[in-house]
Amino acid sequence: PALEPGHAAPIMTGAMIPEGAAAVVPIERAVPSQFPTAAQYRDGTQLTVELPAVEEGLFIRSAGSDVAAGSIALEAGTLLGPAQLGLLAACGLATVPVRPRFLVLLLSTGDEVQEPGSTLAPGRIFDANTTLLTTALEEAGAEVQRHSVVADNPEELRAALQGLDGAVNLILSTGGISQGAYEVVKQALADSSVEFLSVAMQPGGPQAIGTINGVPFLGFPGNPVSALVSFEMFLRPALGTVTGIPGNRVCLPARLTEDVQSPENKHQVRRGLYTDRAGQGEGTGDVELLGGPGSHLLHALAGSNALVHLPVGTGAVEAGTPVAVWLLSELRGGIQPLHPSNPNREALT
Known part of the structure; x- marks a missing residue:
């Protein structure tokens, strides 16, 4: 019922505001600071309550105060996360038109590569890529x-690539693009527009780029660390423009904890463990290199939380020198990443 001047009515969160109400006073500010009992509600008992003076509109949520009628709730192309989906549900929408996810066809190549979960045969390695x-x-x-x-059969690879015709947005392969006698990707795509080239980067020198039947194609090296470094350097930033997820890693300066040698004619990307110094915040950290520059050292990669950049022309770098690092995991003020020296960890051996 509508409220008369000088009267108040009990109300619970989410209920409609009675006509004539000017504000909502929290029960904690009322005297007495309690709601009527269930029996008093049933009997319609009138109670005298002292309420403090409050500003008009206190704790009243006006219709449209979140999203005004006629305004845009979400722009087209917005990435739908929990908050965005919650807003759509709050607007009463059970469904919403979306763009399909960017679809990548992923192929690993090599006679020596076999699926994990099987018994490893002589001369074979498990497919990590x-x-x-x-x-x-x-x-x-x-x-x-x-x-x-x-x-390593060009006909088998060509068969895998036939009939795509726009069914995927990108084809990504690993292996078979370097200078060996049996480079399956090179052989299978010899008559295509795909270019096979080398970039001045370690690891990840061999690269391939082009299109296959109008579908963009990238070929990464077969060594797993090379493949991931290639992804971080070249593909992740590009994906950010089509998936809506930021593609650039957080870049921070960090001081090397040891001397390091890098080939001057290549941009070397090492794996490392970044920590901030005494919780002083991002940008005041140290980075410890894990493993060597080898492109097969997955164990060192798994223990890393950063990529360490040593650009062309770097050569020898002394401990304490600031270098640029890309964070592979988010740091939250003084994080202590998992590390072999951390006794409070669960190990898989």
Whole structure:
């Protein structure tokens, strides 16, 4: 019922405001500071309550105060996360038109590569690249169509690439693009527009780029660390423009904890463990290099939280020199990343 001047009515969070109400006073400010009992409600008992003076409109949420009628709730192209989906639900929308996820066809190549979970045969290695890059691609907002490992047979690879015709947005392969006698990707795509080239980067020198039947194609090296570094350097930033997820890693200066030698004619990307000094905040950290520059050292990569950049022309770098690092995981004020010296960790051996 409408409120008369000088009267108040009990109200619970989320209820409609009675006509004539000027404000909502929290029960804690009332005297007595309690609601009527259930029996008093049933009997319609009139109670005298002392309320303090409050400003008009206190704790009243006006219709449209969040999103005014006629205004845009979400722009087209907005990435839908928890808050955005919650807003759509609050607006009464059960469904909303969306763009399909950016779809990547992922192929690992090599006669020596076999699927994890099987018994390792002599001269074989388990396929780490598919799992490594699938996770990285999905983290960057893409959807992955995984293909079984392709042997060093150009006909088999060409068969895997036939009939795509726009079914995927990008084809990504690993291995078979370097200078060996049996480079399956090179052989299979010899008559295509794909270029096979080398960039001045370590690891990740061999690269391939082009289109296959109008679908963009990238070829990364076969060594797993090379594949991930290539993804971070070249593909993740580009994916950010089509998935809506920021593609650039947080870049910070950090002081090397040891001397390091880098080839002067290449941009070397090392793996490292970044920590801030005594919790002083981002940009005041140290970085410890983990493992060597080898492109097969997955164990060192798994223990890292940063990529350490040593640009062309760097050469020898002394401990204490500031270098640029890309954070592979978010730092939250004084984080202590998992490290072999940390006794409070669960180990997998």
